[in-house]
Amino acid sequence: MSSNALVQLALTATGYSQKELSLKLGVSPTQVSKWKKGDYISFEMEGRLRELAQIGDLDPDVVVSAGSLEAAKKWQRLIAFLANFALEGAETGYTTVPLQDELDLLIGATVSILKEIGAPIPPAYPRDIDLNFDDAWEDEATDCALLDAIEANPYSRTILAIFRALNDVYGFYAAYLCELFDREELGLMETPAENIEPGLIELAATKVDVDKDFAPHFGRFRAKIRADYEKWICLVKDKAFQAGVPLRAELLNLVYDSSDALSHKAEAESLGFNAGRIHPDIYMNELLVGMRVIHQVLPAILKKLGIDEEFKLDPSELSLGDFPRPEDD
Incomplete structure (x- = not known):
């Protein structure tokens, strides 16, 4: 969360000057200036600023990017719908926890990815996806029209593709990596490898075919994410080797395999088809x-x-x- 965005929204919603806001909060104007520069903000002060800004639990960066609170709420509804739709279509045998979004982190992560690939959400919510999701799954004609609209818009189409890829990426992670973080002898906690799980949605985005005209920075984004994940996963492999812990799959597949390939591997693991197989790392x-x-x-x-x-x-x-x-x- 950006403290700068939250302060700006509070100032806009109240019409206060920076000095008036500091008096309202009982802090110095210097402290408000520090928040505007990105300094840490306490949980208590965050709550008070959210109340003044009237944004509820919404990510302030999303509200600023969307251009208004109403538009941000529409993006939130769209992303929640697409997440549920993708989650229901998962075929890995594992539940894609990030798509359940119990901590309300999905919208912020999604908007951040769009920004990084060079396709920030527009200041005005697109009319063609200003849809009534409450009527979804009522009848076939309505559902077809709704899904056609989602596929026709580059933003909703890309978001849905990322969420579907996240099913496959998370499934492979759940099948082959997750348990390694519970192994105390590996000592993976408090190492850079901790970034693997929270960044899976970014890795999923690298698996998607994106129009370069829509997302001109996609290639640079993919190269960065892959480089980060290669370092983190090689760290896991090194730790496993040193501790004599065998791996049940080539973990770098998570980085370089397609979504479909990851899905098949995860599904095979969830169904027990790999129970009798031994990964070459074990032989080595x-x-x-x-x-x-x-x-x-x-x-x-x-x-x-x-x-x-x-x-x-x-x-x-x-x-x-x-x-x-x-x-x-």
Whole structure:
């Protein structure tokens, strides 16, 4: 939340000057100036400013971006409808918690993504998606008209595509990553890897096909998000390797696989189809453990046999020699 946006909305709604606002709140004008520069604002003061601004629980940045409180409420209704619609269509076998939006974070995250890809929401709410969602699912003709309108508008179409991709991204996360954060031996908490879950909606946005004319900064956004996630996931893999915790999938698939591929992997996991499969990382871990055992045991055996000083390894004996090669088949 931007303290600057909240202060501006409170000033606009009340008509106060900055000095009058400070007197109303019982703080110094300097403190109000600090808030306008983005300084931390206490929970109590945030509540009082929200009351003065009359925005309820809405994200003040969204209200400022939307141009008015009424427009922000329309965006909120649209995003809530699209989130529920996408959630009902999830096929991964896992519940997409971010789309349930119990903390009212979805609208702020969505508007922020649109801004980052170069498609900030317009100052006036689009008329073509000023729809009555209360009548949804009443009859087939109304539903078709509503969904056609959503698909025709670039904002609602893109938001719905992001939410659908979030189903798949979150499903893979729930299947293969979530439990790793509960493993104390990995020590993932309070590391940059903590950013993985809260940023999943941004990663989902990178999976969407977006018109470059509509979102000119999309390529730059995708490169940044992918680079961040690659670092975070490599950190998880390193921690897992060091702790000897096997992974059940290639975690970097989360970054580079398509939404459909992630959905199939998550669904297979939720249905138990992968129960008998072992990820190559497990084999590699077993090989390394075996090599370490040999490295410790073999010298002791050679010494016990009294041949430790005379034994010389002949590298030529390690080649394929007369054994059949693949190309000989």
